[in-house]
Amino acid sequence: xxxxxxxxxxxxxxxxxxxxxxxxxxxxxxxxxxxxxxxxxxxxxxxxxxxxxxxxxxxxxxxxxxxxxxxxxxxxxxxxxxxxxxxxxxxxxxxxxxxxxxxxxxxxxxxxxxxxxxxxxxxxxxxxxxxxxxxxxxxxxxxxxxxxxxxxxxxxxxxxxxxxxxxxxxxxxxxxxxxxxxxxxxxxxxxxxxxxxxxxxxxxxxxxxxxxxxxxxxxxxxxxxxxxxxxxxxxxxxxxxxxxxxxxxxxxxxxxxxxxxxxxxx
Amino acid sequence: xxxxxxxxxxxxxxxxxxxxxxxxxxxxxxxxxxxxxxxxxxxxxxxxxxxxxxxxxxxxxxxxxxxxxxxxxxxxxxxxxxxxxxxxxxxxxxxxxxxxxxxxxxxxxxxxxxxxxxxxxxxxxxxxxxxxxxxxxxxxxxxxxxxxxxxxxxxxxxxxxxxxxxxxxxx
Numbered sequence: 001x002x003x004x005x006x007x008x009x010x011x012x013x014x015x016x017x018x019x020x021x022x023x024x025x026x027x028x029x030x031x032x033x034x035x036x037x038x039x040x041x042x043x044x045x046x047x048x049x050x051x052x053x054x055x056x057x058x059x060x061x062x063x064x065x066x067x068x069x070x071x072x073x074x075x076x077x078x079x080x081x082x083x084x085x086x087x088x089x090x091x092x093x094x095x096x097x098x099x100x101x102x103x104x105x106x107x108x109x110x111x112x113x114x115x116x117x118x119x120x121x122x123x124x125x126x127x128x129x130x131x132x133x134x135x136x137x138x139x140x141x142x143x144x145x146x147x148x149x150x151x152x153x154x155x156x157x158x159x160x161x162x163x164x165x166x167x168x169x170x171x172x173x174x175x176x177x178x179x180x181x182x183x184x185x186x187x188x189x190x191x192x193x194x195x196x197x198x199x200x201x202x203x204x205x206x207x208x209x210x211x212x213x214x215x216x217x218x219x220x221x222x223x224x225x226x227x228x229x230x231x232x233x234x235x236x237x238x239x240x241x242x243x244x245x246x247x248x249x250x251x252x253x254x255x256x257x258x259x260x261x262x263x264x265x266x
Numbered sequence: 267x268x269x270x271x272x273x274x275x276x277x278x279x280x281x282x283x284x285x286x287x288x289x290x291x292x293x294x295x296x297x298x299x300x301x302x303x304x305x306x307x308x309x310x311x312x313x314x315x316x317x318x319x320x321x322x323x324x325x326x327x328x329x330x331x332x333x334x335x336x337x338x339x340x341x342x343x344x345x346x347x348x349x350x351x352x353x354x355x356x357x358x359x360x361x362x363x364x365x366x367x368x369x370x371x372x373x374x375x376x377x378x379x380x381x382x383x384x385x386x387x388x389x390x391x392x393x394x395x396x397x398x399x400x401x402x403x404x405x406x407x408x409x410x411x412x413x414x415x416x417x418x419x420x421x422x423x424x425x426x427x428x429x430x431x432x433x434x435x436x437x
Contacts, residue, residue: 013312013314013315014314015269016268016269016272016312016314016315017269017312017314017315017317017318018269019269019270019273020268020269020270020272020273020276020315020318020319021269021318021322022269022273023269023270023273023274024273024276024277024322024326025326027273027277028326043281044281044284044285045285047281047282047285047286048285048286048289050286051285051286051287051288051289051290052289054286054289054290055289055290055291055294058290058291058294059291062291119285120284120285121284121285121288121289122284122288123288123295123296123400130284194397256288256289256291
């Protein structure tokens with residue numbers, strides 16, 4: 001009987017499944033060791049970059065740029081980008097003027113940044129990505145994460161020794177105190193919602209906010225530096241039952257297109 | 267050796283599932299790669315390997331923030347899949363594979379929605395819920411993936427058989 005079980009097909013299958021389980025668990029344990037993890041993270045980043053390129057090709061192939069809607073989208077995006085740049089330049093100019101007038105020299109406040117690679121993505125709705133830098137690299141939970149020329153990508157949600165999870169601005173848990181670029185008073189809370197458009201809530205009724213205004217971090221909660229662009233206001237509505245305005249804010253980036261980010265050390 | 271090859275396949279596909287697949291535009295981003303391969307392993311390799319594949323998919327790699335919900339869905343899929351693979355869909359035909367995929371996919375989505383209902387009941391907002399259109403895309407892509415996987419696995423088996431036959435003949 002013993003001999004039967006030792007050599008039976010079922011026994012072999014179970015042994016093989018146990019080996020399968022063991023090897024995968026060993027891989028999971030090895031991933032927790034920093035040098036090995038770095039190697040895997042680099043490999044994963046390369047696959048992610050390849051996936052992003054493939055995704056862009058598919059998106060381009062399935063969206064005809066000849067269609068009027070596609071052309072309108074392209075033009076609208078360009079207008080948004082130019083509006084954001086214009087607002088940033090105005091803000092910079094005002095800063096320069098103020099500082100020159102008061103102190104006689106120009107001082108640009110710069111925060112040290114940590115460059116990181118995205119190594120994992122969640123499903124689009126989840127709005128989470130994993131980067132290859134962790135607490136051993138100086139990452140702190142709550143730090144701002146930016147892409148491009150300083151657009152807010154998200155906030156560090158969790159950090160372990162070697163990797164960190166970023167909560168992208170459109171994640172449903174994301175809540176960012178924000179203002180209109182150039183103002184210091186927090187005028188609302190930008191929250192993530194289903195889809196890529198953000199919802200700005202708790203805007204006092206007496207606030208002047210127009211479609212096309214650039215929304216940026218207020219910096220008053222202490223965790224995020226001020227004046228990081230969050231997006232552009234696309235619509236404003238009034239709440240019937242509360243003394244607040246609501247606004248929809250469209251980010252200036254597509255989270256799926258970015259494979260590298262900067263974590264701001266505040 | 268089979269276990270080691272499967273483990274390597276699992277590691278590679280888990281990397282693809284968190285890097286390449288979510289980078290694709292919708293609906294391709296919803297491709298349930300680990301579930302597709304889990305069902306194929308369950309049906310074509312062995313029930314034990316398939317169950318291990320599905321359980322590891324739920325526990326180790328995907329959706330760290332959503333772990334309890336996804337783990338529950340994968341455990342339910344593994345249990346139901348093992349039962350139906352042994353009893354109802356034991357034949358190695360494409361129809362049996364698609365039937366098994368339909369049952370496993372249905373259980374996976376139903377369990378996810380059950381988890382959604384539980385989290386809603388307890389007022390938990392910190393979990394990502396499976397939306398109707400995501401579930402629909404996942405289910406369709408699961409069946410398409412199983413069909414493509416079946417064709418690929420048959421072609422690969424024939425190719426390997428031909429190679430080993432030639433090698434045996436040469437010897």
